[in-house]
Amino acid sequence: MNLSSVSNSGIVASGGTISVGGNVSAEQHLHHGTAPGSTGSADSVRRRADVAVLTVLREEMAAVAEVLSRAPDHWVDRAYGGAAVHRATVSTPEGPLRVVATQALEPGTHSALIAFRDLCQRFAPQLVLLVGIAGAVRADVEIGDVVLADEVIWYDSRRETEDGPKRRGRIQATAPVLRRRVNDFLVRHGTLFQLEPGRSHRIHRGPVGSGNAVVTDAGSDIRGWLVEVHEKVLAVETEAGGLAQGFYEAVDGARPLRGWMTIRGISDHADRQKGHRDHELASRHAAAVLERLLPFLRLAPEES
Numbered sequence: 001m002n003l004s005s006v007s008n009s010g011i012v013a014s015g016g017t018i019s020v021g022g023n024v025s026a027e028q029h030l031h032h033g034t035a036p037g038s039t040g041s042a043d044s045v046r047r048r049a050d051v052a053v054l055t056v057l058r059e060e061m062a063a064v065a066e067v068l069s070r071a072p073d074h075w076v077d078r079a080y081g082g083a084a085v086h087r088a089t090v091s092t093p094e095g096p097l098r099v100v101a102t103q104a105l106e107p108g109t110h111s112a113l114i115a116f117r118d119l120c121q122r123f124a125p126q127l128v129l130l131v132g133i134a135g136a137v138r139a140d141v142e143i144g145d146v147v148l149a150d151e152v153i154w155y156d157s158r159r160e161t162e163d164g165p166k167r168r169g170r171i172q173a174t175a176p177v178l179r180r181r182v183n184d185f186l187v188r189h190g191t192l193f194q195l196e197p198g199r200s201h202r203i204h205r206g207p208v209g210s211g212n213a214v215v216t217d218a219g220s221d222i223r224g225w226l227v228e229v230h231e232k233v234l235a236v237e238t239e240a241g242g243l244a245q246g247f248y249e250a251v252d253g254a255r256p257l258r259g260w261m262t263i264r265g266i267s268d269h270a271d272r273q274k275g276h277r278d279h280e281l282a283s284r285h286a287a288a289v290l291e292r293l294l295p296f297l298r299l300a301p302e303e304s
């Protein structure tokens with residue numbers, strides 16, 4: 001893959017700008033069946049991957065499937081408990097990168113944690129990426145922007161008192177190896193991308209809040225508390241806390257697992273206007289940034 005100038009089905013990367021166009025339609029690009037040369041056995045399903053991608057919503061999975069469908073050997077494996085697992089090998093300057101992607105059963109941190117553990121058990125990835133949508137909580141983060149989260153702030157733990165909830169948050173950072181790779185990515189590509197000429201969107205990097213409560217109130221105490229904990233919090237979502245906890249519990253004994261992170265397209269402002277109108281747009285943008293980031297994620301065996 002030539003990173004200085006890439007053009008694939010309406011997605012173009014050139015210098016510091018990513019241009020995204022076209023519609024996401026997984027149905028147009030799925031190649032059902034088993035791996036080329038594979039018998040479809042349980043052993044082939046367990047073949048390890050370098051990167052595992054987890055999505056939750058239909059729009060998120062469709063956008064990721066669109067990205068992986070552009071790899072020459074993309075296929076959909078349904079031997080994984082009947083669920084569709086998209087598999088592909090992506091070319092990178094450092095060699096081939098084996099990628100799998102699937103969809104959690106339902107939204108929320110608990111389902112995300114179960115899906116994370118399942119991915120680690122079946123495919124033994126080095127990295128797990130959560131790709132999808134989020135609601136912005138900072139004024140300069142706009143619909144269509146993409147957030148690369150390097151910290152997650154868990155907002156659900158609390159003690160209920162007569163004076164209101166007393167929150168007991170936890171901040172968990174992504175692994176240094178991923179932070180370094182994101183540094184390289186942003187140096188190479190910059191922070192601007194475009195849906196169409198004349199309309200730029202931005203890639204932001206920073207903390208996100210995560211919990212099972214869906215925030216649809218600009219005056220929510222969750223939003224206020226998050227800003228008090230970290231003034232640069234960018235967005236809120238409902239799955240990253242599960243992955244962060246899963247990684248925290250597993251990393252000592254789950255080699256070759258090295259790290260996790262979340263890539264979130266902004267679909268709303270976590271206020272009363274929150275809805276489904278921009279889910280597809282935000283999902284496409286998150287998947288487009290994933291596509292540009294993947295070539296930076298092939299880790300050498302000695303990296304940690």
